[in-house]
Each structure stands twice: as structure tokens, then as C-alpha cells.
Amino acid sequence: DTGVTQSPTHLIKTRGQQVTLRCSPISGHKSVSWYQQVLGQGPQFIFQYYEKEERGRGNFPDRFSARQFPNYSSELNVNALLLGDSALYLCASSHRDGNQPQHFGDGTRLSIL
């Protein structure tokens, strides 16, 4: 089975720009979650989508948005990038909503100059 795939693997942007990160879940998984991991810290929950609906949102500003497509893939968008947005962005998928084990991709490393 193919695991969770994320693209791109690395990205460099400048302050004020916008970025779109992509995630393809494991086949058959309908729930996708996004996490931000700043260097030296544990991941922080950003969003969860299930069946194309937002089911949870973490404590992030409105510059962060996401969506899920009919094939259950997902995009995370960040507008007006700040230096503090530099981080590893992780996508996780699970089979169903609720208390299901989440499987993580290798992440997208976003660097803001």
C-alpha cells in the first residue's frame, strides 16, 4: 500500500507570499488532518477534514485554510506568509472519523525568507 504522500517535499517562499501544500491520503482513508511542526517542538493541530467537511480547527489565524476534494486528497493554503510560518507541515490520514489511528506523511518543509 502507498502511504500518505505530500508535495512538494521542500519549498522556499518570501514573506507576504502565498503557498499551497498538497496531501494524498492512503487509499480508502476519508479523514485528513494537517499539523504544523516548528523546529524542536511537537506538531500542532491545524485542521481536520472528513468527507469533505471541516471537522476540527486548531488555534491558527485565518491566513490558514484548507479543503478536501471528492477523491479525499487535501490542500492546505497559507496566505501572507510570515517568518514564523517556517515549519514542517505534516498531513495525516485515517480510515474514518473519530478514534482512529492516524498515518502521517513525510511532510513538506516550508522555509520563509
Add this chain to the structure above:
Amino acid sequence: AQSVTQLDSHVSVSEGTPVLLRCNYSSSYSPSLFWYVQHPNKGLQLLLKYTSAATLVKGINGFEAEFKKSETSFHLTKPSAHMSDAAEYFCVVSERGFQKLVFGTGTRLLVSP
């Protein structure tokens, strides 16, 4: 609100000796608890999961953890460390039935020959 505290930022062991990574949790509800491992420049891999079944949970690669409600602890152990165990380990809590994972700050395990 849920939270986890990983009591050690770094743990150093010799190959072949036991591993103990400590975690205390706080949760208003019956929690689900997890341990994830992260190797350098990689995503997170699920080691094991507790969801109110047996209090002693066995995971992959010889790891296990014991849920102790009276001590609000969920420590991770392995009888004999291997060089390949060197990585960052995260203790994670979620509210039963929800996908949002709350991560600890991580413990870096160093294994020397």
C-alpha cells in the same frame, strides 16, 4: 483541555540496555493515548495506541507502554535498545472519539554502541 508532559527532553542509553521514556497526561475525559516515533527528516510513525482495552499495550519493534490511571502516566519501555531506535519520540493524547492529536514536546533517544 488535554495535555501531555514528556519528562525528559533527552535520554541516552547503550545498545542492549533497557529504554524508559516517561509521559504524564492530563485529560478531562477518558483519553486515547499514543506513542509516535520520528526519524530525522521523516514523518511520524505510530508505535502503539491505548484506547481503554488492556492497560499494557504492545507496539511495534518491541516497544510497550503501560497506562496507569492513578498516576496519569503512559511510559514507553523497551527491554533492549537497538541503534536503529535512535529517534525523537512523542507522547500523544486525544479525546476519545475525536481526531485532534495533542503532542508532547518530544524526547530524543540517543543510543550509543
